[in-house]
Amino acid sequence: MTTDFKNVMSQRTDEELIKIVTILRNEYQPIAIEVAEDEIIKRGIDSTQINDIEADLKEKIKGQKEFNLKKVSSWLRLANYIIDFIASFILFIILIFIVGLFYNIDNILINHGVTYALLIIIYLGYYIFMEHKYQKTLGKFITKTKVLTKDGRKARFSDILARTFCRLIPFDWLSYFFTSNGLHDRLSNTTVIKMRLKSKNTAHNNL
Structure with a gap:
């Protein structure tokens, strides 16, 4: 031995x-x-x-x-998910409206394959753009949280890409009920933390 x-x-x-x-x-x-x-x-x-x-x-x-x-609770993660789902769905509605200005919208909606493809593109594009550019989505802006890697670094584009596509895993959102880190966090080595708020003294000194 x-x-x-x-x-x-x-x-x-x-x-x-x-x-x-x-x-x-x-x-x-x-x-x-x-x-x-x-x-x-x-x-x-x-x-x-x-x-x-x-x-x-x-x-x-x-x-x-x-x-x-600093890692956020499961309920706050769920709140982020709900807000972001609504935000991405609104973007989808706006896209459908714009497309309808040039094409017959009824034909597009009848074609479920096209509808689902547009919805997924908007859904993924929303997360990739927001989390890569701002480290936050609309939900995270509201709840004052942001995305980082598990060792505290700013997530790279490849991290965000992996994190976003892992959201397509069926019932990924349900994983929030069992752990503060969802499946897409674990598989992409990322997490969501509370943002550091400026103290009153710091804010006063900046005036």
């Missing part, structure tokens, strides 16, 4: 080894800790490096915990 631990620990980065022998020490078997400490000595990592990396790791963990506290 010791040999197995040696093989595993030898493949760990310096940061991972230090995390194991400090922050995660209670989560590992004593023999694993011993092997990790031997690997640290073997690599010549001194106590100063250990302390610096440990402090940095603790700061990252603290920041992640604070970030997790």
